[in-house]
Amino acid sequence: xxxxxxxxxxxxxxxxxxxxxxxxxxxxxxxxxxxxxxxxxxxxxxxxxxxxxxxxxxxxxxxxxxxxxxxxxxxxxxxxxxxxxxxxxxxxxxxxxxxxxxxxxxxxxxxxxxxxxxxxxxxxxxxxxxxxxxxxxxxxxxxxxxxxxxxxxxxxxxxxxxxxxxxxxxxxxxxxxxxxxxxxxxxxxxxxxxxxxxxxxxxxxxxxxxxxxxxxxxxxxxxxxxxxxxxxxxxxxxxxxxxxxxxxxxxxxxxxxxxxxxxxxxxxxxxxxxxxxxxxxxxxxxxxxxxxxxxxxxxxxxxxxxxxxxxxxx
Amino acid sequence: xxxxxxxxxxxxxxxxxxxxxxxxxxxxxxxxxxxxxxxxxxxxxxxxxxxxxxxxxxxxxxxxxxxxxxxxxxxxxxxxxxxxxxxxxxxxxxxxxxxxxxxxxxxxxxxxxxxxxxxxxxxxxxxxxxxxxxxxxxxxxxxxxxxxxxxxxxxxxxxxxxxxxxxxxxxxxxxxxxxxxxxxxxxxxxxxxxxxxxxxxxxxxxxxxxxxxxxxxxxxxxxxxxxxxxxxxxxxxxxxxxxxxxxxxxxxxxxxxxxxxxxxxxxxxxxxxxxxxxxxxxxxxxxxxxxxxxxxxxxxxxxxxxxxxxx
Numbered sequence: 001x002x003x004x005x006x007x008x009x010x011x012x013x014x015x016x017x018x019x020x021x022x023x024x025x026x027x028x029x030x031x032x033x034x035x036x037x038x039x040x041x042x043x044x045x046x047x048x049x050x051x052x053x054x055x056x057x058x059x060x061x062x063x064x065x066x067x068x069x070x071x072x073x074x075x076x077x078x079x080x081x082x083x084x085x086x087x088x089x090x091x092x093x094x095x096x097x098x099x100x101x102x103x104x105x106x107x108x109x110x111x112x113x114x115x116x117x118x119x120x121x122x123x124x125x126x127x128x129x130x131x132x133x134x135x136x137x138x139x140x141x142x143x144x145x146x147x148x149x150x151x152x153x154x155x156x157x158x159x160x161x162x163x164x165x166x167x168x169x170x171x172x173x174x175x176x177x178x179x180x181x182x183x184x185x186x187x188x189x190x191x192x193x194x195x196x197x198x199x200x201x202x203x204x205x206x207x208x209x210x211x212x213x214x215x216x217x218x219x220x221x222x223x224x225x226x227x228x229x230x231x232x233x234x235x236x237x238x239x240x241x242x243x244x245x246x247x248x249x250x251x252x253x254x255x256x257x258x259x260x261x262x263x264x265x266x267x268x269x270x271x272x273x274x275x276x277x278x279x280x281x282x283x284x285x286x287x288x289x290x291x292x293x294x295x296x297x298x299x300x301x302x303x304x305x306x307x308x309x310x311x312x313x314x
Numbered sequence: 315x316x317x318x319x320x321x322x323x324x325x326x327x328x329x330x331x332x333x334x335x336x337x338x339x340x341x342x343x344x345x346x347x348x349x350x351x352x353x354x355x356x357x358x359x360x361x362x363x364x365x366x367x368x369x370x371x372x373x374x375x376x377x378x379x380x381x382x383x384x385x386x387x388x389x390x391x392x393x394x395x396x397x398x399x400x401x402x403x404x405x406x407x408x409x410x411x412x413x414x415x416x417x418x419x420x421x422x423x424x425x426x427x428x429x430x431x432x433x434x435x436x437x438x439x440x441x442x443x444x445x446x447x448x449x450x451x452x453x454x455x456x457x458x459x460x461x462x463x464x465x466x467x468x469x470x471x472x473x474x475x476x477x478x479x480x481x482x483x484x485x486x487x488x489x490x491x492x493x494x495x496x497x498x499x500x501x502x503x504x505x506x507x508x509x510x511x512x513x514x515x516x517x518x519x520x521x522x523x524x525x526x527x528x529x530x531x532x533x534x535x536x537x538x539x540x541x542x543x544x545x546x547x548x549x550x551x552x553x554x555x556x557x558x559x560x561x562x563x564x565x566x567x568x569x570x571x572x573x574x575x576x577x578x579x580x581x582x583x584x585x586x587x588x589x590x591x592x593x594x595x596x597x598x599x600x601x602x603x604x605x606x607x608x609x610x611x612x613x614x615x616x617x618x619x620x621x622x623x624x625x
Contacts, residue, residue, distance in 0.1 A: 014463050021460055025476040137615075141607035143558050145565065146600040149584055156591045252467035256562055260585070270468075271566050274475040282475040289468040 007301065011294045018290050022283045023065045068280070077287075078280030082273065091269070091284040098258065098265035099292070102250045104181065105188035109250075110243065113193055117200025118227050124205055132201075136194035144191040144253050148260040151183050165262050184254075184261045191253050192246060199242050203235035210234070237308060244300030248293045327616040334609035337602075341418035348412035349391045349398055350382075353573040356397055356407035361593050367403070368396040402595035404583060414598055417575035421564075421599075422606070424491050424576075425557035429549055431495025432556075436502030437545060441537055443503070444510025445529070454507070458500035470497050470559055474568050483574035490569050494559045502548045506541050513540040543617070550614035554607045561603065577602065 059067075068078050076086035083090055120132040155161045162180050207213065208231055216230050217223075258267030266285050273281035304311055340347060359367045366374055369392075376398065380391040392398045400411035443454035461469060473493050481489045513519060519536050527535075557577075563569035564578025572579060577599035584590045584597060 014459060017456075017460050018463055022472060025473070028476060137611065138608070141604050141611055143561070143600065143603050143607065145558075145561065145581065146597070146603065149581075149590065149597060149600060152587075153590050153594075153597075156587055248465040251465040255465075255467045255471070256565075259566060270471055271568070274471065274568060275479065277479075279475060282472065286464060286468050286472045289465050290463045293465055294463060 003305070004302070007298060011298060014294065015287065015290060019068075019283065019287055020065065022286065023061060023068070026064075026279055026283070077284045080273075080278055080281050082276045082278040082281070087280045087284045091266070091281060091288060094264060094266045094269045095285070095288050097263065098251070098254055098267070101181065101184055101188065101258070101263060101265060102247070102254050102292075105185050105192065105254070106243075106247065106250055108185065109189045109192045109196055109246075112189065113196035113200050114232070116193075117197045118204055118232065120197065120201045121204035121208060121231075122223065122227055124208070129201075132197070136197055139190065139194040142191075144187065144256055145260065147190055148184075148187045148257045151187050152261060155183055165264075180263075184257050184263050187257045187261070188250060188253055191257075192250055195249075196242070196246065200235075200239060203238050204231050207231045207235040233307075237304060240300050240303050240307065243303070244297035247296030251289050251292060324616050324620075326612050330609045330612040330616070333605055334613070337418070337606055337609070338422065341415055341422055344412075344415035344419055346387060347389050348409070348415045349380075349388050349400075350409045350412045352408065352413045352416035352575045354408060354412075356403070359397060359399070359403050359407040360405050361589075362397075362399050362403040362407065363593075364399055364402045364595055366392055366396055366398050401598045402593065404580070404596065405589075410580075410595055410598055413575040413580055414577075414602060417577050417580055417599060418602065420487055420570055420574065420576040421557055421560050421578065424487055424494065424560040425553045427488070427491035428495035428498070428556040428559070429552040431491060432498040432552055433502050433545055433549055435496065435499040436548075437506050437541065439499065440503035440506030441510045441533055441541065444507035445514050445533060445537060447511075451507070454503065458503055461497070461500035462504075466497075466555075467559075467562065470494065470563070471568075473497050474563065479568075481571070483571050486570040486574070490560055490563060494556050494563075497559075498552060498556070502545065502552070505544045505548060509541045509544055510537050513537045547614060547617045550610050550617060554610040557603065557606065561599075 071078055071086075075088055077088040077091070078086070080087045080090050116132070120129045123129045161182050165180060204227070212234075213226065213231060216226055221230070254265065255267040255270070257263070258265040259271060262268070266288070270282060270285045273279070273285070366376075368374075374392045374396040376390055376392055378390050380388050382388060382391070390398070397403075397407075397409070399409055401414060402410050404410060404413070439454050439458075443451040464472065470493070473496070477489075477493065513536065514532075516536075519532060522532055522536060560569060560576065561578035561581070564576045565581050567579075567582065569578055570576040580599045581597070589596055
């Protein structure tokens with residue numbers, strides 16, 4: 001428990017640091033949302049000055065950061081100029097969509113990676129293993145962007161799946177959502193799978209050489225049970241840590257795929273916000289990704305703690 | 315310890331190096347291999363399919379070693395007013411093949427420059443932190459945590475958000491390389507630190523200290539060679555990642571801008587569905603990344619293997 005508290009405190013400190021650092025960079029950023037408006041002859045300079053005053057854009061950095069912290073405590077996390085509303089609800093609705101995508105993709109890719117990795121490991125050196133290695137190497141070299149474009153091209157050509165967006169206007173329901181999720185999730189899974197399969201295979205191969213596996217085999221334990229019940233748990237530790245890391249990779253990949261496929265997640269919002277200099281939205285979006293990544297790593301650590309008694313005593 | 319002689323004879327490494335060499339040579343010789351200037355438009359032929367355009371009435375054979383109006387030599391071309399589009403043309407009738415080669419210069423150079431910057435900054439920070447230890451070590455490690463606390467693309471977006479939106483195309487390459495390179499310093503720094511930590515305990519380093527060698531000398535002659543293997547493996551992994559980063563940023567309109575071609579901004583046309591469906595050759599830059607990535611990643615694989623098998 002003390003260990004968990006320490007980890008949580010460290011995570012909070014890290015987030016605090018990331019937000020402070022973002023503000024430091026923010027100070028260096030040339031221009032802001034309102035300075036773009038200055039070019040608009042329809043807006044009187046007095047109005048602009050009043051707006052600047054109201055949002056405190058010309059205040060010194062510590063004051064701005066303090067105000068942002070106060071607004072974070074209220075649950076607003078700053079103000080979006082482009083949408084003229086508190087940034088938090090805006091970012092949160094988008095982040096929810098990103099989470100739906102990433103969590104589904106994470107579950108599916110691990111569900112596929114474990115059996116595939118086990119299979120390749122069991123057939124080490126055979127043709128299954130070798131063709132698997134070739135396939136993962138090739139898939140690894142295909143950028144996510146190409147995968148997404150190819151899938152999209154396929155969808156538009158065949159009209160089998162909705163290309164882009166999250167819901168059909170007027171329709172709705174879970175089935176519609178699922179149909180829209182197929183393409184982006186497929187792109188994410190295909191992009192992340194090869195690395196996971198490789199790691200599962202490598203971890204299991206290492207364990208398969210251990211004496212206890214040979215002993216178990218000599219006792220006549222069937223091969224499938226040997227793989228799932230004896231080899232996999234022994235190989236699980238590095239894989240559980242990898243699960244935490246894979247969250248970050250998936251989030252990154254999701255950012256680009258959302259833009260390409262028109263999924264209303266954080267990706268399009270962030271690009272839009274960068275273009276419009278709507279910097280509080282950028283900061284919140286980035287902070288959210290940090291929260292999710294840290295939560296993923298924390299979850300992995302907790303899982304390790306639960307799964308491995310050796311770590312508990314240490 | 316890793317040596318160059320041990321790894322060059324491996325067949326996979328040779329194949330990968332040859333592939334990478336070919337791609338880089340093609341891109342370097344873009345001015346000669348490409349039949350046209352990358353920004354040269356021909357509004358008569360928007361989205362022309364691969365082949366020779368404007369050849370309906372008479373024959374127009376492909377000529378080798380032709381000179382253009384400005385006297386520059388090109389490997390091949392056809393007589394004007396016909397145009398040769400090896401990989402089709404884009405919405406302004408610009409030759410995709412010429413743009414692919416010239417755009418490759420930007421994208422590959424951005425990857426290489428950014429990787430050099432990351433490794434350089436990461437090496438200095440990591441080696442100093444590991445070698446000196448103490449408060450400097452703690453400071454470098456804390457700083458790297460902030461950079462590793464964000465998913466890679468989010469970090470890149472965050473850094474990009476705080477920089478000017480419009481960058482002159484000729485300066486965009488250096489600008490992007492700097493952003494990408496500085497975003498990625500943390501991982502190499504941590505790896506180098508680990509090696510430096512163990513290197514400084516070695517007997518010959520202690521002996522060199524005893525003989526009065528300066529810290530700079532020890533870092534250069536004893537610590538640097540130890541970190542070479544890690545640095546090289548990192549380089550082969552970072553370059554493709556950074557090429558992709560440039561392509562992603564330019565694709566989203568946050569990187570190199572028109573009319574200068576880069577693989578990223580060439581792909582931006584594909585965000586219109588009609589282009590994506592009807593003009594497959596517009597995806598050529600995305601396809602061109604595959605051999606480059608294959609080359610770098612198989613090099614990385616060979617390097618990792620040779621490090622594991624090393625005593």
